Amino acid sequence: MDPNAHALLPNIADLLLDAVFLVDVHGRVVYVNAACERIFGYTPDELIGRSMIDFVAPEDRARTWNEAMQVMAGRPRIGFENRYIRKDGRQVHVMWSARWSPENQLRIGVARDITERKHAQEMQAATYAVSEAAHAATDLGAMYREIHRIVANLVPLAGFAVATCDPKTKQLGFPYQMDLYGNSPIIQEPTTRQYCIEVICSGQPMLLTDAVLATPGGDTSMPAGGAWLVMPLITQNETIGALILKSLPGTTYSDKEKGLLQFVSAQVATAMERKRLSVELLRAARHDELTGLPNxxxxxxxxxxxxxxxxxxxxxxxxxxxxxxxxxxxxxxxxxxxxxxxxxxxxxxxxxxxxxxxxxxxxxxxxxxxxxxxxxxxxxxxxxxxxxxxxxxxxxxxxxxxxxxxxxxxxxxxxxxxxxxxxxxxxxxxxxxxxxxxxxxxxx
Ligand SMILES: Nc1nc2c(ncn2[C@@H]2O[C@H](COP(=O)(O)OP(=O)(O)OP(=O)(O)O)[C@@H](O)[C@H]2O)c(=O)[nH]1
Incomplete structure (x- = not known):
C-alpha cells in the first residue's frame, strides 16, 4: 500500500459510522475510532486499556466471552448481537463483524448500533405479547400478571400496579400491585388515586420523582429513591385506567422508555377492554341477569x-x-x-x-x-x-x-x-x- 494512503487509515476509520475496536489477546482495548464515543458514550481515553467485557451488559457477558473465544480461534463472524451499558447507564444493542489477526495478535471488531431496530422489534414483540396475553389469560388477574411480566422485559421495573375505572360506578380501583419480590401492596391507595385521576382526566403520563406513592414502611428491602411513572390506559373511546410503574432505585425513565411505554399502554388498554368484555359476556352467559345467581x-x-x-x-x-x-x-x-x-x-x-x-x-x-x-x-x-x-x-x-x-x-x-x-x-x-x-x- 502507498505509505500516504496507509497514514490516512486512522482518519478514514474516524469517519465511519460504525465503531471499530482493536482488542488484544487479554481482552483489553488497544484502539477505538471516533464512532465509539457516539455509540458507547465513552471517550477513546476512557476505553483504551480497559477490559472490553466490563462494558458488556451482565446478562450477555457469558455468551460474549464465548464468542470472543471463537473469533480468536480463527473463526471470523458477522452478525453476533449483544448489549452494552453506555456511560449514561442506558443500554445499547450492537451487531458485530469480527475477526482475529494472528500476525498482530489482535481482535478486530466493527460494531453497528442496532438499538433503534431492536426498539422497533421490541414494540412489535410487546404488541404481540400483550395481544397473546389477552387471548390466553383465563381471567383479568392472570392477564395483569402477564402484562407485568411483559413490561418488566421492556424496562427496568421495581414494582408494577394497575388502576382501573369501573365502567358502571366510575370508581377507581387497584386490581393488581406487586413489587420485584412478589410483595403487595406497594402503593398508598389514597395518594395514588389522586394522581391516577389527574392522569386519567388529562390523558397525559406523569413522572413522579420521589416515593410519594409508596406504602409507608413497604419495600424495605430496597434503598429509597427511584421514580414512579403513571401511564394512562386510553382506548378508542375513553381512558379506562392507568399503569403505575416504579423504576429501580436511583433511576428514572428516559423519554425513549416513556415513548415505548406509551405505545405499550395503548396496546394494554385495548387488550384490557377486550378481556373485560369477554369476561362480562362469559359471566352474562352463565348468570341470571335479574338475581345475579348462576343460571x-x-x-x-x-x-x-x-x-x-x-x-x-x-x-x-x-x-x-x-x-x-x-x-x-x-x-x-x-x-x-x-x-x-x-x-x-x-x-x-x-x-x-x-x-x-x-x-x-x-x-x-x-x-x-x-x-x-x-x-x-x-x-x-x-x-x-x-x-x-x-x-x-x-x-x-x-x-x-x-x-x-x-x-x-x-x-x-x-x-x-x-x-x-x-x-x-x-x-x-x-x-x-x-x-x-x-x-x-x-x-x-
Ligand atoms: N316478576 C317476574 N315474574 C316472572 C319472571 N319470570 C317468570 N315470572 C312469572 O312467574 C310466574 C310463575 O308462576 P307459576 O310458578 O306458574 O305459578 P305460581 O303463581 O307461583 O303458582 P305455584 O307455582 O303453583 O305456586 C308467572 O306469572 C311468570 O310470568 C321474572 O323474571 N320476573
Whole structure:
C-alpha cells in the first residue's frame, strides 16, 4: 500500500459510522475510532486499556466471552448481537463483524448500533405479547400478571400496579400491585388515586420523582429513591385506567422508555377492554341477569363437577328444588317490577342459608335450585330446607307491602335418588311438586 494512503487509515476509520475496536489477546482495548464515543458514550481515553467485557451488559457477558473465544480461534463472524451499558447507564444493542489477526495478535471488531431496530422489534414483540396475553389469560388477574411480566422485559421495573375505572360506578380501583419480590401492596391507595385521576382526566403520563406513592414502611428491602411513572390506559373511546410503574432505585425513565411505554399502554388498554368484555359476556352467559345467581347452564357445569368429585371420593351431594308459592299473584296484583324485587330478595335469602361452596341457581321464573356439597345425612338436607323455608317466610317488603312468601321445596340425594344430574333434578322437582300439592290440600 502507498505509505500516504496507509497514514490516512486512522482518519478514514474516524469517519465511519460504525465503531471499530482493536482488542488484544487479554481482552483489553488497544484502539477505538471516533464512532465509539457516539455509540458507547465513552471517550477513546476512557476505553483504551480497559477490559472490553466490563462494558458488556451482565446478562450477555457469558455468551460474549464465548464468542470472543471463537473469533480468536480463527473463526471470523458477522452478525453476533449483544448489549452494552453506555456511560449514561442506558443500554445499547450492537451487531458485530469480527475477526482475529494472528500476525498482530489482535481482535478486530466493527460494531453497528442496532438499538433503534431492536426498539422497533421490541414494540412489535410487546404488541404481540400483550395481544397473546389477552387471548390466553383465563381471567383479568392472570392477564395483569402477564402484562407485568411483559413490561418488566421492556424496562427496568421495581414494582408494577394497575388502576382501573369501573365502567358502571366510575370508581377507581387497584386490581393488581406487586413489587420485584412478589410483595403487595406497594402503593398508598389514597395518594395514588389522586394522581391516577389527574392522569386519567388529562390523558397525559406523569413522572413522579420521589416515593410519594409508596406504602409507608413497604419495600424495605430496597434503598429509597427511584421514580414512579403513571401511564394512562386510553382506548378508542375513553381512558379506562392507568399503569403505575416504579423504576429501580436511583433511576428514572428516559423519554425513549416513556415513548415505548406509551405505545405499550395503548396496546394494554385495548387488550384490557377486550378481556373485560369477554369476561362480562362469559359471566352474562352463565348468570341470571335479574338475581345475579348462576343460571341453568352454570348450574349444570357445577353439578357435573360435583358429581365427578363425588364418584371419585364416594361423596354425597343433595339437590333442593324450590318454587315460590302463588308467585303469579304478586305479579298480577303489584306488577312485574314488584315481582322482580321479590325474586331478588328470595335469591339473597336462599344464598344466606347455605355455605359458600354450595351453588344457588335460578332455573327460570320463580324456580330456584340449590346444590349442597359434602352432605353427611338426609337430616342435614332437611335442616337446610327448613332454614330456607323459614328465611323466605319472613315478610318481604315490596312497594310498602310486607309480603308473606312461602316456598315449596323438594330434595334429592346422590347416590340414593340417582346417579346422574338429570335423574336427581327430576326427582327433586317431583318432590317439590308433591310438597306443593300437599300444602294446597292441607290448606283446603
Ligand atoms: N316478576 C317476574 N315474574 C316472572 C319472571 N319470570 C317468570 N315470572 C312469572 O312467574 C310466574 C310463575 O308462576 P307459576 O310458578 O306458574 O305459578 P305460581 O303463581 O307461583 O303458582 P305455584 O307455582 O303453583 O305456586 C308467572 O306469572 C311468570 O310470568 C321474572 O323474571 N320476573
Amino acid at each position: 341453568r347452564r352454570l348450574f349444570q357445569d357445577r353439578m357435573a363437577s360435583a358429581l365427578a368429585r363425588c364418584k371419585r371420593k364416594q361423596g354425597r351431594i343433595a339437590l333442593l328444588y324450590l318454587d315460590i308459592d302463588d308467585f303469579k299473584q304478586v305479579n298480577d296484583s303489584l306488577g312485574h317490577a314488584a315481582g322482580d324485587v321479590l325474586l331478588q330478595e328470595v335469591a339473597q335469602r336462599i344464598t344466606h342459608c347455605v355455605r359458600e361452596e354450595d351453588t344457588v341457581a335460578r332455573l327460570g321464573g320463580d324456580e330456584f335450585v340449590v346444590l349442597l356439597e359434602d352432605v353427611r345425612t338426609a337430616d342435614d338436607v332437611m335442616l337446610v330446607a327448613d332454614k330456607i323455608r323459614h328465611a323466605i317466610r319472613q315478610p318481604i317488603h315490596v312497594d310498602g307491602f310486607a309480603l308473606k312468601t312461602r316456598t315449596s321445596i323438594g330434595t334429592a340425594l346422590y347416590p340414593e335418588h340417582g346417579m346422574e344430574a338429570e335423574e336427581l333434578l327430576k326427582q327433586a322437582d317431583k318432590a317439590m311438586y308433591l310438597d306443593k300439592k300437599f300444602k294446597a290440600r292441607t290448606f283446603k
